[in-house]
Amino acid sequence: MNPLDYKSKDYLPLNYYPWPNLMNPHVEQMGKDMDAWIDNDYTFLTELQKIRYKKMRLHACTACMWPHLTYEQAVPCNRFMLQYVVLDDQVEDSLPEEVEYLRTRCTAILRGDQPTSEENALYQHMALIRDEFKAFMPEVWVERFIESFYITIRYGIELEHPYKTANRPPSLALFQVLREYSVLMFPYLTFGEIESGLILPPHILEHPVVKRMITLLVRIIAWQNDIHSLPKELAKGTEIFNLIFVLQQENQLSLQEASAEALRIHNKDLEELLALQNEYREFGEYQEHVDQFIYYSGIGIQGVNTFYLQETERYRHGGAGFAWPEAANEK
Template structure:
């Protein structure tokens, strides 16, 4: 008789254990102060959250994700990165039941604020903190970097969150082929990749960003983090019962696989993308004077991949079995969100 894994027996560390990746596993020395900062923002600024949601966001230790992903940032550099970590995670979590019109408004308003508009006194912390981190980034980053950060923020909402909405409403996953395209955007990682350029101090010029090899490497970086997230977040999503944007669940649906077989296949896809990323970087060395920029971009992005894996395994309660560590959207607070 064939053994069938039960959902409560699933352990993401069996697939992606600590130090799985070929990059250093480090932590920012300012992690303790970063935690104090984030708890203060949650308590004093994120007033639209319920008390239960506030407690759960604190237990998620999202500042530790920032600290593990970008260990070389100075304290002044890490403040807006940490601020954005909380802002973007809360945004993504709490608009789960928002309408397409509400999500579009949030996208347009946040983008306008990033481009220079000021939030109104009536707008909540999602908008006010966007203005704060904009000014903090502009104090030490050039305009070309800021434009890329804004563009990546815009497209992850426009082609990530917004395009997944019809599937969530219908409670029907897309095909695996389409899912792989959409997941690159709705994992929301593109803006975070630019933080590696802060660490290195080497800003990729536009003609390098648009190079097909670099574009492919960026796609692979984002997909690796997406598959990593799907493997580690599965215990929470199995509890919800209505989650459809997870590689393991899509594989189960498309190929009628068991949980164990689908998890193994998800890891195979993850490893295939990781191998392609490393192979491309090793083989293509034709960036001339910008080769060091590309090397450093991949190095610091790799530390980010290693760091977020450590965060999942050691730092957070966000993805606990049964969904007990997640700050589920609350209907009572929805009206004050957008």
């Protein structure tokens, strides 16, 4: 297969998943908000990066994934979508100690520290996100969100670095463990509890069936991302953290064969998730909580697939829609 002939919709078409495909009614205002943040707050980005982030329409990802949020609820979720994507993109070439500092400082701000006037929007918006979530979510949920943010940076972005430096992918077995964190989805999964209003208590979150279902949710989104982002990553030439690339190298597969195998792995995880949800019904008074968590997470999976296919230029062939790290105009 010629890389230019690769189309992710051939593997994951619109409405692929067994959940509703919806759009938040506040999507237009959410777009205006995000464009204003990019223009007025994210001053460390270059002008080209600002243009490209606007064309990515990341607010539509928020709107597709969480269509039932009120506007008040959507604001911090939308703000975090931009903050987290920019953070991940722009640390691509950062040293490990720089990423560690960013993780430590952002976590401290989420836990109550105030950013200084010299700190850029990645830190300023963390304080706003914290305060906006605390206005309508209980402390137990806020702490879970913070912990999810911490572990995805610590065990996702930071653990990728040695492999990226060596330009050598891990084995398929190890990659599947690391990718669960590097896809950065754990914090986003907590947003479904905002929609449902049903907060999973600790003893339910610790249940092995729930833990496995959360792992599967994250893995499904990771494989989905790897399939849809492949055109952008083929252009870079040095990307190694993609399931299709790992399968190609480990099993000596063609691009077409590796893509088909990636879809098979994706579908196997999806089937397991649905099977676990259907078979295990032993959560008693918290059964509705678990069902709603999976339902709203499923809408998120369907929604981000729609975003990839219909709403964004982020993953265009040749990497033309991606905001690659550049020398910034302003720190």
